[in-house]
Amino acid sequence: MVRYASQRRYDMYLCGLKNKLAVSVRRMGAVAVVAVGALLLSACADDGPPFVGIDVTGANYANAFTLTDHNGVERSLGDFAGKVVVIFFGYTQCPDVCPSSMTEMAEAKRLLGADGDRFQGLFLSVDPERDTPEIMRAYVSHFDDSFLALYTQPGALQQLAKDFKIYFKKVPGPTPTSYTMDHSAGSYVYDTTGQLRLYNRYNTGAAGLASDVKRLLAEAS
Ligand SMILES: [Cu+2]
Numbered sequence: 001m002v003r004y005a006s007q008r009r010y011d012m013y014l015c016g017l018k019n020k021l022a023v024s025v026r027r028m029g030a031v032a033v034v035a036v037g038a039l040l041l042s043a044c045a046d047d048g049p050p051f052v053g054i055d056v057t058g059a060n061y062a063n064a065f066t067l068t069d070h071n072g073v074e075r076s077l078g079d080f081a082g083k084v085v086v087i088f089f090g091y092t093q094c095p096d097v098c099p100s101s102m103t104e105m106a107e108a109k110r111l112l113g114a115d116g117d118r119f120q121g122l123f124l125s126v127d128p129e130r131d132t133p134e135i136m137r138a139y140v141s142h143f144d145d146s147f148l149a150l151y152t153q154p155g156a157l158q159q160l161a162k163d164f165k166i167y168f169k170k171v172p173g174p175t176p177t178s179y180t181m182d183h184s185a186g187s188y189v190y191d192t193t194g195q196l197r198l199y200n201r202y203n204t205g206a207a208g209l210a211s212d213v214k215r216l217l218a219e220a221s
């Protein structure tokens with residue numbers, strides 16, 4: 001059995017097979033062509049264009065977390081059932097990558113209009129030493145009131161980063177508290193059932209992210 005990088009690619013492969021089948025069936029006569037054609041349209045119409053983000057459906061990482069939000073509430077993916085969840089990893093003192101990514105996330109939510117209510121933006125700090133719940137609350141609500149910041153204990157972050165295949169590293173600054181953090185700059189996108197579906201690359205743009213979210217929401221309705 002050939003392995004496919006994603007279920008969607010496998011589905012596309014199946015569609016290709018059906019199309020080849022249609023060509024041979026066409027020789028059988030006009031009635032069969034009409035019948036099979038209708039079947040193919042209904043089977044393949046949902047596929048649409050590929051996602052803007054990288055399809056990581058079925059990946060064996062970044063599948064679950066239990067973390068505390070900036071209100072002190074314990075959170076896991078199940079809390080956001082019915083919503084598309086986007087998790088970005090960063091730190092509040094980041095000068096550029098984090099603010100632009102959070103702005104993009106907030107803009108994507110606005111582009112969704114009424115469907116924005118079914119979008120949950122999450123910010124996970126890779127700098128638990130400085131990012132206190134108070135600081136993170138102010139930070140995420142600056143971008144969007146509905147966004148939640150998540151934090152974990154410094155000792156648990158390393159394992160979480162491993163589980164999520166993300167990278168972070170402290171880069172010393174002129175004083176002990178003025179360090180910066182190198183970190184992965186993409187985000188993970190989960191469908192309304194909490195399954196990891198996409199890796200959204202840094203600088204994808206709000207429109208691209210919004211279109212992927214819209215598509216995942218459409219799958220659910
Ligand atoms: Cu950053």
